[in-house]
Amino acid sequence: MPELSFPPRFLWGSATSSYQIEGATREDGRVESIWDRFCRVPGAVEDGSTGDVACDHYHRWREDVALMKDLGLHAYRFSVAWPRILSEGGWRVNHAGLDLYSRLVDELLRNDIEPFVTLYHWDLPQVLQDQGGWVSRATGEACAEYADVVSHHLGDRVKNWITHNEPWCTSILGYQIGRHAPGLRDWPAALASAHHVLLSHGWAVPVIRTNSPGSEVGIALNLKHVEPASPSGADSEACRHFDGYFNRWFLDPLHGRDYPADMVADYAVAGHLPSGGMSFVRPGDLETIAVATDFLGVNYYDRAVVRSQDVPEDQNEARTVVVAPESEWTNMGWEVYPDGLCQLLERLHREYRPPKLYITENGASYDDGPDGDGIIDDERRQRYLRDHFVAAHRAISAGVPLSGFFVWSLMDNFEWDRGYTQRFGIVWVDYDTQKRIPKRSARWYQSVVARGSISTD
Numbered sequence: 001m002p003e004l005s006f007p008p009r010f011l012w013g014s015a016t017s018s019y020q021i022e023g024a025t026r027e028d029g030r031v032e033s034i035w036d037r038f039c040r041v042p043g044a045v046e047d048g049s050t051g052d053v054a055c056d057h058y059h060r061w062r063e064d065v066a067l068m069k070d071l072g073l074h075a076y077r078f079s080v081a082w083p084r085i086l087s088e089g090g091w092r093v094n095h096a097g098l099d100l101y102s103r104l105v106d107e108l109l110r111n112d113i114e115p116f117v118t119l120y121h122w123d124l125p126q127v128l129q130d131q132g133g134w135v136s137r138a139t140g141e142a143c144a145e146y147a148d149v150v151s152h153h154l155g156d157r158v159k160n161w162i163t164h165n166e167p168w169c170t171s172i173l174g175y176q177i178g179r180h181a182p183g184l185r186d187w188p189a190a191l192a193s194a195h196h197v198l199l200s201h202g203w204a205v206p207v208i209r210t211n212s213p214g215s216e217v218g219i220a221l222n223l224k225h226v227e228p229a230s231p232s233g234a235d236s237e238a239c240r241h242f243d244g245y246f247n248r249w250f251l252d253p254l255h256g257r258d259y260p261a262d263m264v265a266d267y268a269v270a271g272h273l274p275s276g277g278m279s280f281v282r283p284g285d286l287e288t289i290a291v292a293t294d295f296l297g298v299n300y301y302d303r304a305v306v307r308s309q310d311v312p313e314d315q316n317e318a319r320t321v322v323v324a325p326e327s328e329w330t331n332m333g334w335e336v337y338p339d340g341l342c343q344l345l346e347r348l349h350r351e352y353r354p355p356k357l358y359i360t361e362n363g364a365s366y367d368d369g370p371d372g373d374g375i376i377d378d379e380r381r382q383r384y385l386r387d388h389f390v391a392a393h394r395a396i397s398a399g400v401p402l403s404g405f406f407v408w409s410l411m412d413n414f415e416w417d418r419g420y421t422q423r424f425g426i427v428w429v430d431y432d433t434q435k436r437i438p439k440r441s442a443r444w445y446q447s448v449v450a451r452g453s454i455s456t457d
């Protein structure tokens with residue numbers, strides 16, 4: 001296979017999030033977040049760990065920017081911790097908290113690395129959870145105020161904004177499946193939460209545009225390529241449902257199409273809706289949510305192959321997910337399926353036509369550590385990334401306006417309910433010493449970025 005060249009201005013970057021890397025959870029006026037609280041629930045996090053220290057990025061951000069510079073990255077996607085910005089019990093701005101991000105942004109720009117700022121990557125202030133969290137519309141309003149504060153302070157220098165990371169995780173994983181903070185199992189609460197997350201996106205976009213003229217704003221969704229396990233009618237039907245639950249419930253309202261009617265009907269039958277039906281949707285909300293954006297961020301890890309199983313109607317979503325037996329898996333138990341990335345991107349382009357797309361996350365958890373010489377030979381991660389870059393290239397050749405690719409993650413970090421058991425980094429972190437060592441995949445990525453192309457031999 002020949003060398004595959006990417007478009008000249010294609011952005012190559014890496015991604016992280018605040019709670020997963022920063023540590024310093026009690027410093028400089030940061031208030032408690034729902035993840036601080038959730039980590040302390042026995043059994044909630046696989047290894048009983050917390051983000052208290054994580055990668056100590058709060059104190060080591062300069063070193064981490066130098067690492068990115070060394071790797072030649074063009075862009076860095078990170079998130080702002082809401083609990084660092086707004087003080088307990090009110091909306092007084094905590095300037096000490098904002099300062100970290102202000103200095104980080106300056107340092108990135110000095111090193112020619114374009115900051116992509118995510119406003120909400122799951123660390124809700126606990127004080128807002130105590131008032132209902134995302135189930136409450138007021139949290140959406142607070143989020144828009146928070147977006148105002150951050151974009152006001154950073155908007156002169158930050159020109160790329162992502163309102164939310166993965167609303168499906170915030171709402172369904174947090175309020176229905178309960179694997180993420182706040183750990184609830186309540187369908188009506190989850191659907192109301194999803195709505196308020198999307199609504200706050202719609203409110204935040206114009207605020208950011210006002211505070212940060214000339215900037216580009218979008219949202220990052222976790223999306224799967226979904227296919228039926230067989231051509232049978234029952235499997236196709238299960239596939240429609242899973243796609244609605246995972247992808248369309250978020251994509252459709254963001255693109256001006258209302259919530260998908262088939263899913264509203266399914267949820268009504270299953271008893272998932274609040275007693276008043278879709279009563280959390282008020283007049284005008286759908287117009288707000290459908291605000292025009294500049295790009296869609298896609299977090300892609302794997303596909304879902306869906307089989308119909310005999311499950312009670314209120315457990316429809318359990319009609320997933322079988323995977324071809326010959327598949328390869330990462331340490332997370334996620335299937336390696338690069339073709340799905342290309343298929344997903346082509347579908348998004350065909351069905352939703354976002355003006356521009358970024359892969360805002362893609363990467364793999366493998367546990368290769370340093371050998372006797374301190375070398376980390378993570379050949380499987382390198383192959384995973386290469387195959388997904390090839391898939392992205394194929395999508396670009398098919399006309400998809402894909403403008404950049406952010407590898408998850410710059411460095412090993414706190415992987416939510418899996419704690420420190422999963423290493424997604426292209427840079428190894430020794431959690432005892434906080435030493436960072438670029439893995440072989442990082443050096444390979446460096447050469448891809450430098451050449452703007454990949455060789456597929």
Ligand code: FCB
Binds near residue numbers: 165169299408415
């Ligand atoms: C995504 C999250 C990110 C990270 C990766 C592995 O769902 O956005 O924080 O945990 O998965």
